[in-house]
Amino acid sequence: MRYHNITKDDMNNGDGLRVVLWVAGCSHCCKECQNPMTWDPNGGLPFDEAAKKEIFDQLDKSYISGITFSGGDPLHSANRDGVLALAKEIREKYPDKTIWLYTGYCWKDIYEEEIVNYLDVVVDGEFKIEEKDNTLMWKGSKNQKVIDVKRTLGSPDILTPILHCGDYSKRY
Numbered sequence: 348m349r350y351h352n353i354t355k356d357d358m359n360n361g362d363g364l365r366v367v368l369w370v371a372g373c374s375h376c377c378k379e380c381q382n383p384m385t386w387d388p389n390g391g392l393p394f395d396e397a398a399k400k401e402i403f404d405q406l407d408k409s410y411i412s413g414i415t416f417s418g419g420d421p422l423h424s425a426n427r428d429g430v431l432a433l434a435k436e437i438r439e440k441y442p443d444k445t446i447w448l449y450t451g452y453c454w455k456d457i458y459e460e461e462i463v464n465y466l467d468v469v470v471d472g473e474f475k476i477e478e479k480d481n482t483l484m485w486k487g488s489k490n491q492k493v494i495d496v497k498r499t500l501g502s503p504d505i506l507t508p509i510l511h512c513g514d515y516s517k518r519y
């Protein structure tokens with residue numbers, strides 16, 4: 348797995364203040380993607396022990412709500428194993444922190460992946476410029492969904508995502 352950046356005290360990619368890992372590699376090619384430089388899976392830097400420590404140092408802080416995996420696409424084939432291993436380790440070491448993941452894949456295509464069991468929220472779907480709406484929380488276009496993973500996995504209709512509603516004054 349390779350990555351471009353680790354951002355800290357991030358308020359724009361999930362609830363609370365978060366550490367965000369921006370991985371390299373995405374094959375969705377959404378029109379007017381804001382991060383086309385992240386599409387190349389060979390771009391950026393190798394994700395090494397120093398990068399992992401940088402993330403854990405953030406998660407050690409009580410005011411950090413959790414980690415968000417973004418990119419690029421954390422579920423690109425170049426990233427799936429690395430993100431799964433990291434999510435497992437974070438879930439074990441920091442059981443009270445939340446794990447969010449942004450992906451261009453839709454819920455119906457990923458809900459059986461092992462990684463889903465370690466996530467609290469998935470923001471799914473490609474960015475569609477025709478459905479862009481700047482007033483939406485945590486997502487760029489109306490087709491995307493901010494999914495409460497645990498509630499969805501526990502529901503009888505697993506293919507119909509239950510949306511995350513952390514703040515009812517906001518639009519998801």
Ligand code: SF4
Nearest residue numbers: 373376377380419451
């Ligand atoms: S999924 Fe995200 S990173 Fe990939 S092309 Fe679409 S908007 Fe860009």
